[in-house]
Amino acid sequence: xxxxxxxGGEMLGWSDLDGTHGPGPVRGPGLAALLSVASGRTLVVGxxxxxxxxxxxxxxxxxxxxxxxxxEALAARYAGSTGVRVCCGSPEKLAGxxxxxxxxxxxxxxxxxxxxxxxxxxxxxxxxxxxxxRPGGRLLLxxxxxxxxxxxxxxxxxxxxxxxxxxxxxxxxxxxGPARLRARLTASGLRxxxxxxxxxxxxxxxxxxxTELLADPDLTGFLQAxxxxxxxSSHExxSSHExxSSGQAVLGDGGGRTRDPATGRAGTVPxxxxxxxxxxxxxxxxxxxxxxxxxxxxxxxxxxLPDPPTSxxxxxxxxxxxxERAETSPPAALLVQDGRLRQVRRDPAGGWRFADGExxxxxxxxxxxxxxxxxxxxxxxxxxxLTAWQSGAAAGIPADAVVVTPAGTWHGPAEATGPMSVLxxxxxRLVDAGLADLWPAGELTAVLTTMSGREPGASVDQVVGAAAxxxxxLLTDRDRLARELSEAxxxxxxxxxxxxxxxxxxxxxxxxxxxLHGTPTARAGRLLLAGARTARRTARSAVRxxxxxx
Amino acid sequence: xxxxxHYYGHSHVLARYCGLDDRDPPRIHGYLQHGWNIGDGMxxxxxxxxxxPLFLWSERTRRRAWSLGRRQTYxxxxxxxxxxxxxxxxxxxxxxxxxxxxxxxxxxxxxxDHDRLIDEIRAVEPGPVTVCLYWQEYRSTRVRQxxxxxxxxxxxxxxxxxxxxxxxxxxxxxxxAELRRHRRVASNRLCSAVFYGILAGCEPAVYGDPMQLAGxxxxxxGQPRIRxxxxxxxxxxxxxxxxxxxxxxxxxADRLLPPAELRRLFRWPEPAxxxxxxxxxxxxxxxxxx
Numbered sequence: 001x002x003x004x005x006x007x008g009g010e011m012l013g014w015s016d017l018d019g020t021h022g023p024g025p026v027r028g029p030g031l032a033a034l035l036s037v038a039s040g041r042t043l044v045v046g047x048x049x050x051x052x053x054x055x056x057x058x059x060x061x062x063x064x065x066x067x068x069x070x071x072e073a074l075a076a077r078y079a080g081s082t083g084v085r086v087c088c089g090s091p092e093k094l095a096g097x098x099x100x101x102x103x104x105x106x107x108x109x110x111x112x113x114x115x116x117x118x119x120x121x122x123x124x125x126x127x128x129x130x131x132x133x134r135p136g137g138r139l140l141l142x143x144x145x146x147x148x149x150x151x152x153x154x155x156x157x158x159x160x161x162x163x164x165x166x167x168x169x170x171x172x173x174x175x176x177g178p179a180r181l182r183a184r185l186t187a188s189g190l191r192x193x194x195x196x197x198x199x200x201x202x203x204x205x206x207x208x209x210x211t212e213l214l215a216d217p218d219l220t221g222f223l224q225a226x227x228x229x230x231x232x233s234s235h236e237x238x239s240s241h242e243x244x245s246s247g248q249a250v251l252g253d254g255g256g257r258t259r260d261p262a263t264g265r266a267g268t269v270p271x272x273x274x275x276x277x278x279x280x281x282x283x284x285x286x287x288x289x290x291x292x293x294x295x296x297x298x299x300x301x302x303x304x305l306p307d308p309p310t311s312x313x314x315x316x317x318x319x320x321x322x323x324e325r326a327e328t329s330p331p332a333a334l335l336v337q338d339g340r341l342r343q344v345r346r347d348p349a350g351g352w353r354f355a356d357g358e359x360x361x362x363x364x365x366x367x368x369x370x371x372x373x374x375x376x377x378x379x380x381x382x383x384x385x386l387t388a389w390q391s392g393a394a395a396g397i398p399a400d401a402v403v404v405t406p407a408g409t410w411h412g413p414a415e416a417t418g419p420m421s422v423l424x425x426x427x428x429r430l431v432d433a434g435l436a437d438l439w440p441a442g443e444l445t446a447v448l449t450t451m452s453g454r455e456p457g458a459s460v461d462q463v464v465g466a467a468a469x470x471x472x473x474l475l476t477d478r479d480r481l482a483r484e485l486s487e488a489x490x491x492x493x494x495x496x497x498x499x500x501x502x503x504x505x506x507x508x509x510x511x512x513x514x515x516l517h518g519t520p521t522a523r524a525g526r527l528l529l530a531g532a533r534t535a536r537r538t539a540r541s542a543v544r545x546x547x548x549x550x
Numbered sequence: 551x552x553x554x555x556h557y558y559g560h561s562h563v564l565a566r567y568c569g570l571d572d573r574d575p576p577r578i579h580g581y582l583q584h585g586w587n588i589g590d591g592m593x594x595x596x597x598x599x600x601x602x603p604l605f606l607w608s609e610r611t612r613r614r615a616w617s618l619g620r621r622q623t624y625x626x627x628x629x630x631x632x633x634x635x636x637x638x639x640x641x642x643x644x645x646x647x648x649x650x651x652x653x654x655x656x657x658x659x660x661x662x663d664h665d666r667l668i669d670e671i672r673a674v675e676p677g678p679v680t681v682c683l684y685w686q687e688y689r690s691t692r693v694r695q696x697x698x699x700x701x702x703x704x705x706x707x708x709x710x711x712x713x714x715x716x717x718x719x720x721x722x723x724x725x726x727a728e729l730r731r732h733r734r735v736a737s738n739r740l741c742s743a744v745f746y747g748i749l750a751g752c753e754p755a756v757y758g759d760p761m762q763l764a765g766x767x768x769x770x771x772g773q774p775r776i777r778x779x780x781x782x783x784x785x786x787x788x789x790x791x792x793x794x795x796x797x798x799x800x801x802x803a804d805r806l807l808p809p810a811e812l813r814r815l816f817r818w819p820e821p822a823x824x825x826x827x828x829x830x831x832x833x834x835x836x837x838x839x840x
Contacts, residue, residue, distance in 0.1 A: 437621055450814045487601020494599045
């Protein structure tokens with residue numbers, strides 16, 4: 001085992017990587033791909049998934065963690081790599097070390113402090129990292145958004161063990177919002193090369209989207225499709241208690257179980273439902289141009305500007321890393337779709353392209369067009385859209401994942417499922433969006449199916465409810481069901497009244513039929529009797545009226 | 551749901567369009583608008599059951615109904631527009647004017663001067679005139695003779711139907727046959743019949759003493775509002791093209807549903823022969839598709 005360099009302030013029984021004391025390390029193929037921007041002598045601070053470390057140049061790599069078990073596990077992992085140096089302790093011990101070409105802090109600056117050392121503010125740690133960055137060197141910095149979708153819509157969660165002094169947004173040195181964050185980097189002598197918005201969780205992002213791409217209004221549909229992708233938006237991905245498979249692999253803590261952060265005991269932690277479907281709000285944020293502001297986190301790439309040209313050796317100092325990174329211009333977006341990583345870059349000819357050459361579609365999603373047409377009550381447009389969707393190649397792809405370009409071409413990145421399930425999903429999402437009352441009660445899937453030109457079979461689920469499972473959607477659904485129930489009761493009352501009316505009429509008609517039925521003699525007898533009864537009733541009531549009441 | 555759904559044979563026309571037995575149309579699960587009006591599409595004395603959908607003729611009526619607090623409102627278009635979609639217009643000769651004097655409904659009485667109206671009709675109409683009376687007025691020998699003495703042909707399309715009794719599935723068919731015999735359609739008030747006539751290819755006109763119902767309280771703005779809102783349709787001569795645009799919108803001829811959707815909305819069964827399609831002219835079919 002290679003040696004762990006103990007800097008002081010190390011936490012002996014602590015691990016950030018195994019996920020028992022918090023959300024585990026930052027991880028995922030998107031972040032790993034982003035690490036291609038690092039070069040030369042590299043420093044990594046904070047809990048990073050070892051798979052991310054694997055993506056870094058190992059010739060001169062320093063990794064700083066605060067927990068000793070994590071440091072030991074990493075040292076074991078890189079035992080054969082002579083260029084890798086694993087340090088353990090408080091970040092302030094880094095001050096004064098030889099500057100680095102690249103500094104990586106994708107987890108942000110909150111999980112660097114040790115309980116033993118000085119409790120550094122965000123600003124202090126940031127200044128420290130900039131101070132160990134060589135002029136011309138690159139800083140890859142993650143920053144969680146206290147107002148991100150993942151927090152905005154999360155039910156209150158208990159503190160984890162690592163929150164021993166979590167100031168979060170009350171740390172006055174932490175720049176609030178993406179604009180101030182960028183300004184802070186600029187003020188510290190960094191040129192901002194790129195900024196990515198991170199979805200759906202700061203620690204395990206499935207989508208890193210460059211702010212320039214995110215601000216392109218032509219891509220509204222594509223971005224909404226990306227952010228409503230179940231892989232990107234699923235509550236499991238948002239949950240901070242997700243099992244950390246790679247972290248567990250490092251520490252040999254197999255089994256794939258999660259541990260309750262409150263008790264440290266292993267067990268299944270039921271995820272609390274979000275206040276509202278994060279994907280829906282993300283889609284709305286994209287439409288309103290504030291997706292960057294509401295992103296759960298941001299990753300910034302800053303380049304430290306050269307010091308004022310006082311020494312003659314500056315060009316030599318810059319030459320090495322600059323030449324190396326000439327071809328590594330970072331992608332505009334990194335997306336995990338259908339289990340594979342896709343990179344998007346700007347097309348020199350205009351627009352955006354995937355790495356495989358496919359054009360990123362501009363336009364709106366079928367669902368977006370559908371909702372707009374529904375709100376306009378333009379049923380012919382709704383019908384045309386549903387029919388075109390269900391008679392085309394995208395029939396089995398959810399409406400929120402299909403983008404219709406202005407030229408009329410259809411793009412569906414997701415894997416196809418059955419037409420009935422996507423129609424049911426669309427119905428549920430319309431219910432989630434609070435549009436149920438624009439459609440006949442209780443039959444939305446069947447109506448959509450019929451409008452799309454298909455025959456709703458017996459398998460059509462007549463009852464469509466909220467799908468997203470957020471409190472907002474549940475309340476919307478509850479209100480809808482309450483309304484439908486009261487309407488059903490009113491209707492039942494009406495049926496009862498009508499039934500009684502009709503029964504009375506049937507009785508009357510039966511009497512007439514019975515009077516007119518049979519032989520002429522019998523008919524005459526019955527008519528006579530009926531006449532006599534009527535006469536007696538009339539006489540009685542007349543007597544009652546006449547007789548003085550006493 | 552409501553006996554008014556069967557007025558004028560409306561449900562019969564729609565049942566036929568849906569490929570069902572039009573001799574005994576199934577119950578429509580909702581309230582079907584049965585006449586053109588400037589309110590929420592329903593009769594002013596209509597009793598509503600919450601949650602029972604309203605099936606309205608036009609988008610404008612739906613917007614108005616929504617603004618008046620009605621929900622569960624769906625535009626399906628008028629039965630008349632469906633009838634026209636199923637009954638192609640032949641190359642028959644059209645002549646003269648069919649004139650609909652404003653009528654009241656059961657229990658209402660008209661206050662107005664029939665003689666003055668007759669003089670106005672004579673002054674305006676160049677060709678032969680057919681006067682179509684409401685069944686109540688038609689039964690009144692005095693009123694009928696008034697128009698007959700003026701040299702007009704007097705007809706009646708029939709009885710619109712009562713509470714599920716005396717239903718008249720042939721009403722609209724007779725009206726269509728009459729309208730298609732005439733070049734012009736006219737009335738002293740803008741009403742369903744004028745819009746029907748426009749859609750059936752007649753040139754419209756609205757002129758003459760609009761008359762009053764005894765004790766008529768103008769609802770939804772009454773006649774003055776109708777004259778302001780649909781000013782283009784008033785007068786002895788009206789531009790037929792703009793009139794057609796208005797009639798298509800008011801009768802929802804641009805909003806007709808395919809049979810399968812209509813069946814779904816009304817909760818009607820599938821036809822026994824599932825592949826039966828209504829007799830829709832090709833030209834109208836494209837309008838339906840739109």
